[in-house]
Amino acid sequence: MTQLLQTPVKSPSGTFTKLVSKEGGTEYEPLPIHICEETFAPLEVAYDYDAIRRLVSRESIAAGPNSIWRYKAFLPVATDNPIDVGTGMTPLVKSTRLARRLGLKNLYIKNDAVNMPTLSFKDRVVSVALTRAREFGFSTVSCASTGNLANSTAAIAAHAGLECCVFIPADLEAGKILGTLIYNPTVMAVKGNYDQVNRLCSEVANTYGWGFVNINLRPYYSEGSKTLGFEVAEQLGWQLPDHVVVPVASGSLYTKIYKGFREFVKVGLVDDKPVRFSGAQAEGCSPVAQAFKEGRDFISPVKPNTIAKSIAIGNPADGVYALELARKTGGQIETVTDAEIIAGIKLLAETEGIFTETAGGTTIAVLQKLVEAGKIDPEETTVAYITGNGLKTQEAIQGAIGEPFAIDANLGSFERAWERAQTLERLDWQQVLV
Ligand SMILES: Cc1ncc(COP(=O)(O)O)c(C=O)c1O
Known part of the structure; x- marks a missing residue:
């Protein structure tokens, strides 16, 4: 059942060179492996930044494809023909109404709720x-x-013509399950939480020799998240922001956005400046935030219990690195309740016309909490990362939004409903004003 691997493919331009252990620095060939044999630490892709500097400029990047592959020199693939399904280059929206509501002057929303092809930032990591x-x-x-x-x-x-078998916790939202089944992979709905699914997958990966994107391919997969750093820097006019707010599950996205910013500085594409990294977790699954608040430098795994299922990882693989990053950059890792997550989803929708899922609701609610606590300066350029689409987690907001007026197809019926609508709106405002 184990598949035969071809010889490892190295970057012909020499931009990526090897895998390096995050603890101790032991080096490995760039193979489908993810753990250091000596320290059991994660492996990370290392690059030759002199080679990259020679290859890229702001102009060459801007002239590249309108997708993550404009940053190919910074990504660990050898081919000139990557799988490009239009992933990346999502809008960076300058917020006006949400910013005003929160009292911020320079707030941006990085909107990966409209990423292609499946409406979340995961399309980036999977493309790579x-x-x-x-x-x-x-x-x-x-x-x-x-x-x-x-x-x-x-x-x-499906697009690339690869066989696919995915593993999910059985209790996921209907939209997430349907949004997988439609592509006709084999879906294993496991009776257990994500951490149990992950443990099972490690065993399957060892036995079957499949390419697990977030297990044996994890060093390559995780590099895809850097593009959320690159794009924001490019879309801000080749500048870094002052502060970012990012949802944290395994901690990979959060730490890789930082790596992206540092790489742009290293090769001279942007000027260096400090960027504060704040992380967002749901109170019902907040192992990184708990360690942050308690001043610990280790993560105690938790059992998830939150509506924010997409970020419900109780034993986060990159948790300690996320912790380090928050402390090193002067950021915060904050939590919000499920009710606050729902309020965050509604607030973003009502002020910006962006419908996010629970992870995005967590980010917006944490953003609001940080502003209220005086942790975000109104003048600083702040970017909130919205990483997934609300149409996939409709259960979360059932009962928390309005209902349509059921009317007959005549003017009188409309007018009676409109009158009621006006009254309701006035009541709403009175509640706000109390
Ligand atoms: C929508 C969304 N945002 C954020 C994350 C967090 O990703 P990470 O595990 O890299 O921290 C996830 C993880 O699945 C997600 O689905």
Whole structure:
């Protein structure tokens, strides 16, 4: 059942060179491996930044594809023909109404709720991982997912003609399950939480020799999240923001946006400046925030219990690195309740016309909390990362939004309903004013 791997493919331009252990620095060939044999620490892709500096400029990037692949020199794939399904280059929206509501002057929303093809940032990491999987010669790809990753893996595998089997917790939202099944992969709905799904997948990966995007391909997969740093810097006019607010599950996205910013500084594409990194977690699954608040430098795993299922990881693989990053950059890792997450989803929708899922509701609610606590200066350029789409988590807001007026097809019926609507609106305002 184990598949034969082709020889490892190295970058012909020499931009990525090897894998390096995050603890101790032991070096490895860029193979489908993810853990250091000596320290059991995660492996990370290392690059030759002199080679990248020679290859890229602001102009060459701007002239590249309108997708994450304009940053190919910074991504760990060898091919000139990556899987490009239009992922990336999502809008960076300068907020006016939400900013005013929060009292901020320079707030931006990075809107990956409209990322392609499956409406979450996971399309970035999967595009990179499956391009790499193809280079290694895997014909079957897989993942352990909280929902969005399964959507992306199934869709992009379908596009690339790869066999696909994904693993999810059985209790995911209907939209997430349907949004995977439509691509016709094999879906394993596991009776257990994400951390149990992940443990099972590690065993399957060892036995079956499949390309698991977030297990044996994790060093390559996680690099895809850097593009959320690159794009924001480019869209701000080749500048770094002052403060970012990012949802934290495994902690990979949060730490890789930082890596993206640092790489742009390293090769001279942007000027250096401090960027504060704040993380957002749901109170019902907040192992990183708890360690942050208690001043610990280790993570105590928790059992998730929150509506924010996409970020419900109780034992986060990159948790300690997220913790370090928040402390090093002077950011915060804050939590919000499920009720606050719902309020965050509604607030973003009503002020900006962006419908996000629970992870985005968590980010907006944490943003609001940080502003109220005086942790965000109104003048600083702040970017809130919205990483997924609300149409996939409709259960979360059932009962928390209005209902349509059911009317007959005549003017009188409309007028009576309109009168009632006006009264309701006035009542709403009176509640706000109390
Ligand atoms: C919508 C969304 N946002 C954020 C995250 C957090 O990602 P990470 O595990 O890289 O911290 C996830 C993870 O699945 C997600 O689905």
